[in-house]
Amino acid sequence: MKPVASPTPDTQEWFDRIDAGELTVAHCRSCALRFLYPRMCCPDCGSRSVELLPASGRGSVASWVVNHRGPEAFAKEAPYVIALVRLEEGPLLMSNILIDDPDVVSVDLPVRAEFEQRGERRVVQFVPEVETT
Amino acid sequence: MSLRGAIAIVGAAESTRLGKIPDMSALQLHVDAALNALADAGLRPSDIDGVASAGELPNDVADYLGIVPEYLDATNVGGSSYMLHVRHAMAAIASGLCSTVLVTHGESGRSRVGMQPWAPAPQSMMGQLEVPYGPVGAPSLFPIGVRRYMAEYGMSEEQFAMVPVVQREWASRNPRAKLREPITVEGVLSSPVIADPIHLAHCCLVTDGGGALVLMSAERAKDLGAAAPPVYVLGAGESSESSVVSGLASLTSSRAIERAGSAALVQAEIAHSDVDHLMIYDAFAHVPLYGLEDLGFVGRGEAAAFVADRNTAPGGALPLNTNGGGLSYTHTGMYGMFAIQESVRQVRGTAPAQVEGVDVSVAVGVGGMFMSSGTLVLGSEATLG
Numbered sequence: 001m002k003p004v005a006s007p008t009p010d011t012q013e014w015f016d017r018i019d020a021g022e023l024t025v026a027h028c029r030s031c032a033l034r035f036l037y038p039r040m041c042c043p044d045c046g047s048r049s050v051e052l053l054p055a056s057g058r059g060s061v062a063s064w065v066v067n068h069r070g071p072e073a074f075a076k077e078a079p080y081v082i083a084l085v086r087l088e089e090g091p092l093l094m095s096n097i098l099i100d101d102p103d104v105v106s107v108d109l110p111v112r113a114e115f116e117q118r119g120e121r122r123v124v125q126f127v128p129e130v131e132t133t
Numbered sequence: 134m135s136l137r138g139a140i141a142i143v144g145a146a147e148s149t150r151l152g153k154i155p156d157m158s159a160l161q162l163h164v165d166a167a168l169n170a171l172a173d174a175g176l177r178p179s180d181i182d183g184v185a186s187a188g189e190l191p192n193d194v195a196d197y198l199g200i201v202p203e204y205l206d207a208t209n210v211g212g213s214s215y216m217l218h219v220r221h222a223m224a225a226i227a228s229g230l231c232s233t234v235l236v237t238h239g240e241s242g243r244s245r246v247g248m249q250p251w252a253p254a255p256q257s258m259m260g261q262l263e264v265p266y267g268p269v270g271a272p273s274l275f276p277i278g279v280r281r282y283m284a285e286y287g288m289s290e291e292q293f294a295m296v297p298v299v300q301r302e303w304a305s306r307n308p309r310a311k312l313r314e315p316i317t318v319e320g321v322l323s324s325p326v327i328a329d330p331i332h333l334a335h336c337c338l339v340t341d342g343g344g345a346l347v348l349m350s351a352e353r354a355k356d357l358g359a360a361a362p363p364v365y366v367l368g369a370g371e372s373s374e375s376s377v378v379s380g381l382a383s384l385t386s387s388r389a390i391e392r393a394g395s396a397a398l399v400q401a402e403i404a405h406s407d408v409d410h411l412m413i414y415d416a417f418a419h420v421p422l423y424g425l426e427d428l429g430f431v432g433r434g435e436a437a438a439f440v441a442d443r444n445t446a447p448g449g450a451l452p453l454n455t456n457g458g459g460l461s462y463t464h465t466g467m468y469g470m471f472a473i474q475e476s477v478r479q480v481r482g483t484a485p486a487q488v489e490g491v492d493v494s495v496a497v498g499v500g501g502m503f504m505s506s507g508t509l510v511l512g513s514e515a516t517l518g
Contacts, residue, residue, distance in 0.1 A: 003265050005265060006260065007261065008256050036379065036380075037258055037262060063280045063282075065279075065280070065328035065329060065331065066328065066329035067269065068326045069327060070267045070269060071269060079329070082266050082267065082328075093379055094262055094266050094377075094378070107280060118265075
């Protein structure tokens with residue numbers, strides 16, 4: 001099976017909410033920065049007052065590669081897209097872009113989140129906002 | 134107190150062999166290189182009182198050589214670690230913590246003898262945020278910003294392919310380089326696609342090998358009487374950023390390279406035009422392009438054309454990666470040591486592809502996927518002024 005995350009205390013709630021079908025970003029109550037990865041303090045002002053806020057699930061492709069070789073669990077899907085998605089809220093997140101033709105991916109392509117069931121967990125994935133085929 | 138020129142490299146050597154060395158462990162490669170560097174300096178293990186290494190622990194390297202050190206540096210931030218070791222040794226020697234530091238690298242990157250298998254821990258940020266999406270380690274993750282760089286700056290596939298083409302030209306002048314046959318832009322673009330836009334020819338080698346340095350104060354170095362002249366450390370800088378690529382502030386530049394490079398150039402009191410020779414870590418072909426811009430040798434978005442126009446090629450104004458680099462010379466995994474070795478050879482005037490009149494050489498290391506960087510400015514005696 002494809003791997004899933006082993007959450008740590010920093011990330012447990014973030015992954016639990018993904019399992020519940022909700023993408024969130026960390027938010028600093030002191031300086032309002034929104035950031036990922038989730039952690040116990042703000043990477044800008046150092047405040048410990050951080051919370052997870054729901055994200056819209058919308059974003060755009062910041063950059064990507066098309067993997068032509070993959071680890072065993074992924075190999076039969078090659079070529080597949082590994083992207084960094086710029087969430088509407090600001091932070092970057094790694095994801096696959098679930099798409100038949102990798103050539104359709106472009107810089108700043110609008111995408112939206114979907115949740116892939118993988119064993120007991122869910123994995124955040126992105127698809128083009130607009131049907132591309 | 135300026136530490137410019139305060140310490141010198143008095144011994145520098147690589148492992149006796151490079152490439153495929155299935156009969157030696159990673160630790161043996163550290164030691165093989167260490168013995169070669171000590172011989173280069175005319176010293177014995179008992180002359181060493183400080184040990185720094187990454188990959189293997191410095192205490193293990195010290196014990197193997199019978200050294201009971203007074204200074205240990207186990208800094209491991211990936212391939213740039215050795216630049217940091219030199220910087221830390223500069224401070225340690227200048228402040229009297231120790232007098233003679235041995236820095237070692239050894240990695241059985243190809244044969245994997247005495248090495249743990251590469252796999253990010255499932256609870257690491259990489260394990261949690263990246264591994265579920267199917268990267269094949271560095272070839273998928275390191276170049277992930279290249280598509281954005283191409284879109285923002287208009288770099289063409291053909292310009293990008295010139296990085297490995299030019300470095301192969303340097304490698305063809307170096308009998309110790311693993312890949313010496315000339316390649317063309319067409320050859321690069323027709324090599325297998327690994328992680329588009331990265332082809333096989335944009336990727337570094339995977340080899341076994343080692344390297345080591347011996348450092349002491351400039352004052353002692355002058356009286357040492359080693360066969361090769363001392364190479365002075367004029368400046369050094371270090372920095373780090375995120376170990377996951379989604380945590381990087383920019384996908385088209387590196388804050389770590391920028392910050393480390395700037396600190397090194399300022400400490401060395403040099404301008405870009407003073408640099409005779411340059412080494413920039415090249416695990417993948419885009420890294421030297423980012424480095425040229427982050428260090429300020431060219432403006433943003435200008436590096437690809439700079440390379441394609443042969444400025445870094447043999448005969449160009451800014452010779453870059455003259456050993457052939459990680460792409461063509463050797464790449465054990467943490468390549469930074471080999472960049473330093475080539476800078477030392479160029480300043481000494483003993484490189485296989487020697488550039489004429491090198492007094493100032495800059496060696497830039499990068500660790501992880503732009504996770505860390507270290508820069509050294511090395512100079513000949515003429516630069517001490």
